[in-house]
Amino acid sequence: MTTALLPAQPAAASRRRRSLSDGRLDSLTGLRFLAAFAVFAHHFTGASPTGGVAQAPALFPYTTMGVNGVGFFFVLSGFLLAWGHRSGTRAREFYRRRAGRILPLHLAATVPCVWVFHVWGGVPWDLPSFVASLVLVQTWFPDVVPMFPGNGVSWTLSVEAFFYLLFPFVVRGAYRLRTRTLLTLAGTGLVAMWGVNWWAALHLSPSRCEWLMRLPVTRLPEFALGLALALAVGRGLRVPLRPGVLAAAFAAYTVVYVHRGAWCPEPVAAQLHWTVRPVVALFSVAVIVAYVQRERAGRRGWLCTPVMVRLGAWSYAFYLLHQTVNRLILDHWGRTPPTNLSVFTLLGVATVVVALSWAAYTYVEEPARRWWAGRATTESDRR
Numbered sequence: 001m002t003t004a005l006l007p008a009q010p011a012a013a014s015r016r017r018r019s020l021s022d023g024r025l026d027s028l029t030g031l032r033f034l035a036a037f038a039v040f041a042h043h044f045t046g047a048s049p050t051g052g053v054a055q056a057p058a059l060f061p062y063t064t065m066g067v068n069g070v071g072f073f074f075v076l077s078g079f080l081l082a083w084g085h086r087s088g089t090r091a092r093e094f095y096r097r098r099a100g101r102i103l104p105l106h107l108a109a110t111v112p113c114v115w116v117f118h119v120w121g122g123v124p125w126d127l128p129s130f131v132a133s134l135v136l137v138q139t140w141f142p143d144v145v146p147m148f149p150g151n152g153v154s155w156t157l158s159v160e161a162f163f164y165l166l167f168p169f170v171v172r173g174a175y176r177l178r179t180r181t182l183l184t185l186a187g188t189g190l191v192a193m194w195g196v197n198w199w200a201a202l203h204l205s206p207s208r209c210e211w212l213m214r215l216p217v218t219r220l221p222e223f224a225l226g227l228a229l230a231l232a233v234g235r236g237l238r239v240p241l242r243p244g245v246l247a248a249a250f251a252a253y254t255v256v257y258v259h260r261g262a263w264c265p266e267p268v269a270a271q272l273h274w275t276v277r278p279v280v281a282l283f284s285v286a287v288i289v290a291y292v293q294r295e296r297a298g299r300r301g302w303l304c305t306p307v308m309v310r311l312g313a314w315s316y317a318f319y320l321l322h323q324t325v326n327r328l329i330l331d332h333w334g335r336t337p338p339t340n341l342s343v344f345t346l347l348g349v350a351t352v353v354v355a356l357s358w359a360a361y362t363y364v365e366e367p368a369r370r371w372w373a374g375r376a377t378t379e380s381d382r383r
Contacts, residue, residue, distance in 0.1 A: 030303030042066030078226025100372030189221030
């Protein structure tokens with residue numbers, strides 16, 4: 001049905017507000033691992049011809065697009081939070097659950113990272129920046145040392161934390177809006193994101209521009225897009241999307257994007273760069289909706305297999321640990337010359353990180369989550 005574009009009846013709206021979710025979406029769990037792996041591949045092969053741990057000419061520079069895996073995470077986060085939201089959930093309870101999900105493993109993963117990067121690796125740091133990274137506010141400050149303090153990849157958690165802070169209030173307002181209005185606002189946010197990137201590139205230094213595009217406020221349109229589409233699909237919106245076609249389109253876009261400097265006039269190349277985050281957000285939400293529709297229709301594919309679901313469950317640990325492993329290898333063995341045999345090195349290192357992620361999930365993340373949930377239940381009973 002596509003009646004979601006029309007005003008909902010009050011009774012139906014009330015039922016939907018209890019929860020859009022009608023069961024776990026395994027395909028989205030599998031997609032989480034693919035996004036985390038894309039970020040790993042980007043860091044492993046580097047952002048430039050002289051960067052990373054090892055480069056395979058068959059993969060580089062296409063792996064540089066993997067940095068936008070974090071944009072996928074932001075869109076997915078907005079979608080899943082809205083999809084699983086239950087009306088009546090208090091903001092305090094929501095914050096408690098989110099803290100129990102992200103903080104224990106974040107703090108645990110920071111320990112080896114500090115040793116590898118700062119104690120052993122000698123990367124300069126200062127205490128205020130490190131503390132800011134622990135409490136996940138580092139992205140608000142442009143002059144932290146180093147640019148990604150603490151566990152560098154945790155900058156995305158700082159962005160997530162800001163969205164978590166706003167979510168209980170944003171979702172209440174979103175329930176009151178028509179689907180058409182929600183989608184219009186989400187699209188407007190992406191246009192604003194493009195405009196901010198364009199303005200920053202013309203008026204700010206490269207370092208300030210990079211900081212601005214990591215600022216939590218600047219990344220809100222990605223979360224908003226996921227939230228809007230979750231509500232739209234939950235209300236009955238259907239979009240004819242095929243994952244294979246989307247994958248092929250994104251592959252073609254990636255080829256053009258990474259070769260934009262050589263293939264396109266300078267103004268076009270600049271616009272491709274300034275629009276990459278909004279474009280990736282649109283691809284991301286299209287893939288998410290495509291797989292949600294397939295799974296709800298009973299068509300479970302390879303992303304729903306036990307292996308992919310397990311990898312998706314470990315993906316948070318994989319994300320938090322991968323750059324520490326990369327740095328350890330780089331400091332111990334150094335950067336290797338580019339060769340396509342590096343593909344096997346990449347896969348081997350990824351296997352090591354997966355094993356560490358399993359251990360972190362099994363012995364840190366899940367026990368801490370259960371303890372946190374049990375503590376919350378005990379406190380609730382006492383009241």
